[in-house]
Amino acid sequence: xxxxxxxxxxxxxxxxxxxxxxxxxxxxxxxxxxxxxxxxxxxxxxxxxxxxxxxxxxxxxxxxxxxxxxxxxxxxxxxxxxxxxxxxxxxxxxxxxxxxxxxxxxxxxxxxxxxxxxxxxxxxxxxxxxxxxxxxxxxxxxxxxxxxxxxxxxxxxxxxxxxxxxxxxxxxxxxxxxxxxxxxxxxxxxxxxxxxxxxxxxxxxxxxxxxxxxxxxxxxxxxxxxxxxxxxxxxxxx
Numbered sequence: 001x002x003x004x005x006x007x008x009x010x011x012x013x014x015x016x017x018x019x020x021x022x023x024x025x026x027x028x029x030x031x032x033x034x035x036x037x038x039x040x041x042x043x044x045x046x047x048x049x050x051x052x053x054x055x056x057x058x059x060x061x062x063x064x065x066x067x068x069x070x071x072x073x074x075x076x077x078x079x080x081x082x083x084x085x086x087x088x089x090x091x092x093x094x095x096x097x098x099x100x101x102x103x104x105x106x107x108x109x110x111x112x113x114x115x116x117x118x119x120x121x122x123x124x125x126x127x128x129x130x131x132x133x134x135x136x137x138x139x140x141x142x143x144x145x146x147x148x149x150x151x152x153x154x155x156x157x158x159x160x161x162x163x164x165x166x167x168x169x170x171x172x173x174x175x176x177x178x179x180x181x182x183x184x185x186x187x188x189x190x191x192x193x194x195x196x197x198x199x200x201x202x203x204x205x206x207x208x209x210x211x212x213x214x215x216x217x218x219x220x221x222x223x224x225x226x227x228x229x230x231x232x233x234x235x236x237x238x
Contacts, residue, residue, distance in 0.1 A: 001027050001047075001048045002028070002045045004025075005045055006042050007042040009040065010036075016130060024077060025079070025121050027076050048117075055114070078121050079124060088113075134170060136160040143156060149211025194210055
């Protein structure tokens with residue numbers, strides 16, 4: 001479950017494009033594959049993953065049996081009223097703080113959050129999806145999400161059955177994101193995961209492992225997408 005706090009983003013879910021804005025409540029089940037296509041620099045959201053034992057316990061109530069489904073076919077995106085979004089945000093903040101104090105309290109709070117969020121989701125305004133995405137574009141986005149560091153554009157085009165130029169044009173037309181920018185965002189996400197707080201490896205090492213060809217390329221992409229230079233990021237996390 002995700003709750004958007006600020007900024008905007010775009011998801012690709014089951015062949016359709018969706019735009020996320022503040023107060024959007026995103027409920028994704030295990031069988032609903034999803035890809036983040038793009039996000040504004042100020043985009044932020046809560047991400048909560050509920051483990052199976054908690055879900056099994058909660059679905060004993062008939063109102064929540066839908067939680068056992070892998071893909072119940074629900075509209076997965078709703079827009080909350082501001083007061084409801086603020087209430088869930090406050091609840092998640094308190095839960096995050098209690099995690100360090102009492103695991104028992106934290107786990108009990110998670111169950112309350114799960115059921116509260118599902119009730120809010122049911123009552124919220126539905127958000128219509130955008131146009132359907134060509135299967136080759138969805139496949140390309142999936143490949144780049146999993147293998148951004150190793151797949152060339154020519155190889156990618158061959159694997160999805162389009163020419164390189166057609167793939168580039170169609171990807172931008174249907175997702176609203178240039179293919180190169182999407183690839184760079186996946187590489188940057190991989191870099192952030194590899195680098196962490198900077199205690200395990202250098203920025204250059206993490207950048208090359210993430211798929212960037214050089215530090216100069218990494219520096220340019222990082223500043224463009226993050227809005228600050230890598231050195232500023234290192235200082236913030238040192």
